[in-house]
Amino acid sequence: MELSPHARALGYALEARALTGSTNDDAAAALRAGASGPLWIVAARQEAGRGRLGRAWASPEGNLHASLALVAPCPMREAPQLGYLAGLALLDAVRAVAPQRAAGRFALKWPNDLLLDGGKLAGILLDGVARPDGRAGLVMGFGVNVAGAPTHAPYPVARLADVAPGVGRERLFLALSDALAERLAAFAAADPGARLARIREAWLAQAAGREGGARVRVADGFLRGRVAGLDGQGRLLLETEAGIETIEAGDMTIISRDDGE
Incomplete structure (x- = not known):
């Protein structure tokens, strides 16, 4: 598992693990312990993966389980909307690794899903973290069905292998680390009075x-x-x-x- 050269140049770090409970929990613990971020935590398998509203998230090997720890990326009143930025970055990443003919088959679903042909391909989970230094921390978690998808989900599901069978979680993470670093850098450099509106407009253009x-x-x-x-x-x-x-x-x-x- 590797970061993109662009992400490394911007100071991103990576901790890759074979097994963990939850990458979001690990990233939150790192922030509480004083990590300066931005820090990616990636695991081959999770034993206690979770989605929105505390729902269980199936986390078999072959899929991508990754969380990014950030320190004060924006005023906390804006933080919930960074979920839309995370969705756009994930969309950038899957389109970068999938065949060009499949680009139009992906879409974003409110509030935090990525779809492929209408089936849930990925979920995004944001967690706020209180740090001992008083600065707010934010965790962006990504769960992507790369090689497999749940067999008894109460909704349609999809996997990246359906359109890009040669793409593994390593290649997808490389693209995601690049896309998210680019999106966050553009966010930080943008006019604070307009940047959230631009994110919302970009998200709507890709929304199911x-x-x-x-x-x-x-x-x-x-x-x-x-x-x-x-x-x-x-x-x-x-x-x-x-x-x-x-x-x-x-x-x-x-x-x-x-x-x-």
């Missing part, structure tokens, strides 16, 4: 659910509509028959133009 639409499970039921954008706080804007709904949290299902109810 803009055409056929989406169904979102919220606390009191379901909403159906078209993905219309993200507001200034990163919340989903869903265009429904009743108007624009602003959604802070929920589970989304993509509806193709050919799907019925």
Whole structure:
């Protein structure tokens, strides 16, 4: 497992492990212990991988399990929206390693998934960390189905091997470390007053659910509509028959133009 030359030149470090509980937990522990970051933790296998809302994440060998520890990458009020930047970087990476003809088969799904042909290819998990020096830490975690995908998932799944059978987790990580270093460098150099809006605009251009639409499970039921954008706080804007709904949290299902109810 190797970092890209660009990431190394920017001061990124890497710790590769054969087995761990959770790379996100390891990255958070490193930040609490005083790591200055940016530090990647990558494991061949996880025993306690987790996704959003504490859900278990299957972590077999052959897939990519990687987390990046960052120190104060932005004001903490902006940190949740860096999940969209992470999604864009992962999209950059898979498109860099997959055949060009497959580029249009990938899409981003709110709030933190990468899709391949409508199936979940990857998930992204952000964790905030309190550091002893008072500076905030942020962990970006990536779980990508490279060689295998869960067999009993309650939603469609995909694996990178379906479109790029010769690409292993090492090559994907090399591309991801490069893409994320580039995206974070551009974020740091951008006008603070405009950078989040640019991330949201770039994310929307790659988002699933803009055409056929989406169904979102919220606390009191379901909403159906078209993905219309993200507001200034990163919340989903869903265009429904009743108007624009602003959604802070929920589970989304993509509806193709050919799907019925």
